[in-house]
Amino acid sequence: MDEDMLSWLFSFTAQGIKLDLENTKDLLRRLGDPQLSMKYIHVAGSDGKGSISSCISSILISSGIKTGLYTSPHIVDFNERITVNGEMITDAEAEELLLLMKDCVKAMGTEGKVPTFFEMTTAMAFLHFKNKGVEYAVMEVGMGGRLDSTNVITPEVCVIGNISMEHMEYLGDTIEKIAFEKAGIIKPGVPCVTLNKDQAFSVLKEVAEERNAKLTRIDPSDILLISMGVNGTAFSYKEEVYQVSIPGSRQADNASMAIEAVSKLKIYGRCLRCNVKKGLRDVRWPCRIEKIEGLPIILDVTHTSAGSKALAEDIAMLYGDVDIVLGILKDKDARTMAESLSNISKKIFISHLGTERSSDPKLICDIFREKFPEANVYGSISDAMDAAMRSRKDNNILVTGSFHTAEEALTWLKKTYPGYWTYSQKSTAKEHTREGRRKV
Secondary structure (H helix, E strand, O other): OOHHHHHHHHHHHHHOOOOOOHHHHHHHHHOOOHHHHOEEEEEEOOEOHHHHHHHHHHHHHHOOOOEEEEOOOOOOOHHHHEEEOOEEOOHHHHHHHHHHHHHHHHHHHHOOOOOOHHHHHHHHHHHHHHHOOOOEEEEEOOOOOOOOOOOOOOOOEEEEOEOOOOOHHHHOOOHHHHHHHHHHHOOOOOOEEEOOOHHHHHHHHHHHHHOOOOEEEOOHHHEEEEEEEOOEEEEEEOOEEEEEOOOOOHHHHHHHHHHHHHOOOOOHHHHHHHHHHHHHHHOOOOOOOEEOOOOOEEEOOOOOHHHHHHHHHHHHHHOOOEEEEEOOEOOOOHHHHHHHHOOOOOEEEEEOOOOOOEOOHHHHHHHHOOOOOEEEEEOOHHHHHHHHHHHOOOOEEEEEOOHHHHHHHHHHHHHHOOOOOOOOOOOOHHHHOOOOOOOO
């Protein structure tokens, strides 16, 4: 993308995080309300919402449905956030949309309504999907749900994945408060799928009942993990066997929620039912326990305490002990993460991240030294990766803690080992062009 246009877009990060729908509604109105031109699946949650979204998108694409997918944050390239049938928005397309939006944004600024970066990118996604003739768009919530910019849609179904403690300064300091924010995507009469239990589920249930929305709570006993390998996970859901091409035991839960969600769509019986298994086999979602072929490096973007616990269990099964390169943001529960990750490692390389939201690595190191015999601080992920590669013996190196950590590790990887990694979300666009596909 043109550097000037990209810089203009990223200048809106200065507006910070704003949980409010008015700017998004105003911007979309000025752009002709492009969000009204398609149908939606809306996905929220603390852990796994990207995987759920990608599974749903892949099932739709495999069924010949022209499908948009909006996710955040990106790992390497901004374009990752907005895809149609697995194809990222091109630089030229993004520039054209930004030029179209520029006058509207300036007009809003004169009225004291400057949009945030996320409000801008959400509007871009709606515009791109409309321009491409998208029939169904899968929208991943950025933060929370009730006041998230994506919550200007009325979907055919919504999904609320696992809820855990996160973004407490914005969403609240209890599971119940966070669940209330996530429940904000539940719309009157629109079915909702979840796997949450106990405190979180009671909040979701109350909101769903108030809005006369049918809430389906998946029974964990209906999900059986069959096997897990570096290339994916085999499981059964309601006694039907599936293979999802994302590693990790929790992917059985995520894929089951995707299966249940698409079953609620009006087109399920005539378009989707026969393609669910293919969609799950075809799905690609990078940096989820992703082993770099030919190198002793595993990339993962887990950044919550609950996610770290699951990650440690899966890494133990797949790889045994590892060395860890870690960078986390300052709002994360470092002590709980240390407890979980110490079960798979004795050596950790802790780094500052190139963002103002980075934690102080010296403070994090003090916490991790309580659990790790070897814990050292580095000024950058690049320095940490160099040190980890120099000192490793037989262990693989797990890179984790944040999307920023994965991004900086990939920048190092491209420089140090050119050609070893590219954004690996597989396109299944050719499925859409087959003759005789059903029109939604």
